[in-house]
Amino acid sequence: MNKKQKKMLVRILIAAALLAAFSLIPVRNQWVRLGMFLIVYFEIGYDILLKAFKGIKNRQPFDECFLMAVATVGAFCLGEYTEGAAVMLFYQIGELFQSCAVGKSRKSISELMDIRPDVAYVLGEDGEREETDPDEVAVGTVLCVRPGEKIPIDGVVVKGETTLDTAALTGESVPCTVRPGDEVLSGCINLSGYIEFRTTREFGESTASRVLDLVENASSRKSRSEAFITRFARVYTPAVCFGALALALLPPLFLLVTGRDPAWGDWVYRALTFLVISCPCALVISIPLSFFAGLGTASRQGVLIKGSNYLETLSDVRTVAFDKTGTVTRGVFEVAGVHHSRMDDRELLLLAARAERNSTHPIARSILKACGEPLPQGDQGEVTEVAGQGVEAVLDGALVLAGNEKLMRAHGVEWIPCHSAGTVVHVARDGRYLGHILIADQIKPGAKEAVESLRKAGVRQTVMLTGDRRASAEEIAASLGIDRVEAELLPDQKVAQVEALLSRQTGKDRLAFVGDGINDAPVLSRADVGIAMGALGSDAAIEAADVVLMDDDPRKIATAVRIARKCLTIVKENIWIAIGIKLLCLVLGALGVANMWMAIFADVGVMVLAVLNAVRILLYRKW
C-alpha cells in the first residue's frame, strides 16, 4: 500500500467505527442525529464532494464523484442518514480495494516480464569490476558477469564457460551452455560460472530491451472487446442517469394524475440507487486487465503477442498453415542413410566426401560432416563442379561422380531412384553405379505432438506450405498428421495459397501462418495472425510477425492458442458479469426491491469479482 492508500484506510476505519457507534446511540432529536452522521459523511467523503464540485465547474456532469455526491446528498435529504453515510463509506472501500488490487496485479504481471537489467559491470583496465548504467555501454566493451547476475547486453563470450537460464526470454527451463565464441543474449541469467563477453549491440538494441518494448506496447493495441466496452461505458452512464431522472419524475406524476398518492420519497430513493449503479469503472477495468494478464502469461511462456487484438484473433484460429523448413523441420540437412551401396557404407561416404571436399554447397557440407574424421591429406584430385548437377572428380586415377540424376544421365550411368523424402546424391566410379546417399532435413522433436495439441486446442485444419518436392513434403506431412500439403511453391505462390485458404473461411474463423520469419514476411503479414518462431535475435522476424515464439519449439504454437482461448473466455465472462449484474440491479432497483446497499454491491462487488476473475489466468502454472 502506498501513502495515499494508507491514509484512505485510516479514514475508512475511523468512519466505520463512528458509523457503528452512532447507529447504536439512540438519539431522539433529528437535528442532533443529522449532525452526527454529517460528521461521518464529511470525514469519509470530503474529497469526493470536492471533486464533484470541480466536475460541475468543468462541465463534467457524468463524473463518478458527482453521481456519488448527488446520490448520498439525496439520501440525506430523504432522511436516510445512515444510508447516506454508509454508501459513501462503501464507495471509498471499493475504490481502495480497486486501487490495491490493480496495483497488486500490475506489479505481479510486471514481475513476470521483468527482464530489464539495471546494471552492467564493465571490466576495467586493472581487472576491477566497474558498475555502469547499461545505457552508457558502447558496442565492443568487455563486460563481466558473475553467477546469479543478468546478462545486460547482447554479446559474444570471450572468456569463461557457464550455463545460462534463458527462461525469462524463451520459457525454456533447460539451461544452455556457452563457451568463448558463443553468443549471449541480454535477459538471460548466468547460473554457474564467471564469464567475460564483448558487447555486440547497444543496450537499446539488445534483445531484452526489444522484447520489453514489444510487450509493453502490446496492451496499447486495443482489441474489439476493449473498444466495445469503452463505447458501452460512454453511453451507459448518461443513459442510467437519465433513467434515474425519469424514475424520479414519471411514476409519481403518473400516480398524481391518476389521483393516487405519488410517493415522491420512494421514487426519488429508487432514482438515487440508479445513480450509484451508474458508475462505469467495473466495466472499464475488467477487460484491459484480463488482456494484460493474458499477455503477461504468454510472455512468461516465451510467446510474445504484439497486441490484445492478436490475442483475440489467436483465440479464433481454426486453420494453421505451416512453413516446412525451419518450422516443423530443423532446417539442418543431415545424412539420413546410404542405400543400394555396392561397397561399405562408410567407404561410399568417404568417397563422396573426397569428391565434394572443396564445395560450399550445404549438401556437400552435410556429407563432410557425416564423415566426421579428417579426410586423408595429399590426394586432392582434380575436381570440377557442374552447376545444378554435382561434382566430377578424378581420384586415384578414377573418375568419380557425385550428384543428382541429371549428372548420372549425362554420363550414361544407370541409377536406382530413391523412394524416401530428401535430397539424393548418386555416386558412381568409372561409369559403375555405387549407390546413393540420402540427405534429409530432420523433423523437430515435438512437431508431431504440436500438431496433435493444436487439434485438441480446437484447430480444425492444418496445412503445410513448402517449396520442397511433393514426395518428401507428403511424407513429412503424413508422419506428423498434417491434413493438407501444398508443395513445390515459390514464395509468391505461398501468398496465393494463404489467400485461397483465407477466402474459404467462414464466420469468425481465423487463419494463422507459422514460419521462421526468414523469407516468409509477406505470408506472415497476409495471414490473419502471423507467427514467427525461433525468433530470438532475428530482427526481421520480430518486425514482420504478430506473434513471436522466442524459441523454436513448435509446441509453443498450441500453448499460444490455449492461452488466447482461456483469456478470451475470461474476457467474455467479465463482460457478462459486469453488464449482467449491473442490469439486474437496475431492474431490481427500479422495482424497489434493491436498496442502496445492493446498488453499492453492483458497483464495488462486480469490480472485485471481475478483477479476481481476470488474474485467475496467472494462477495456471502448466500450459
Add this chain to the structure above:
Amino acid sequence: MKKSYKIEVDCANCAAKMEEAANRTPGVKEAVVNFMLLKMNVEFEDGANPKAVMAEVLKNCKKVEEDCEIYLK
C-alpha cells in the same frame, strides 16, 4: 512523431476519459492511454510541437479528471 509519457491516474474510466480528452487536443493525431502500464502514447501531427501540444493535452485532461498527472519529460 510518437512519444510515450508516464501518467498517474486512479481509475480505468478516468484513463479512458483522459484518452478522449487527449485525442480532442489539436496537434494530436492519436493518443492511446494504457491504464495497466500507466502510460500514454501520443502520435503527433506533422509539424506539431510536442511540448506545446502536451501542455494543452495536460490542461484538457485536468478538465475531465482533476486527479490525473502526465509526467512531461
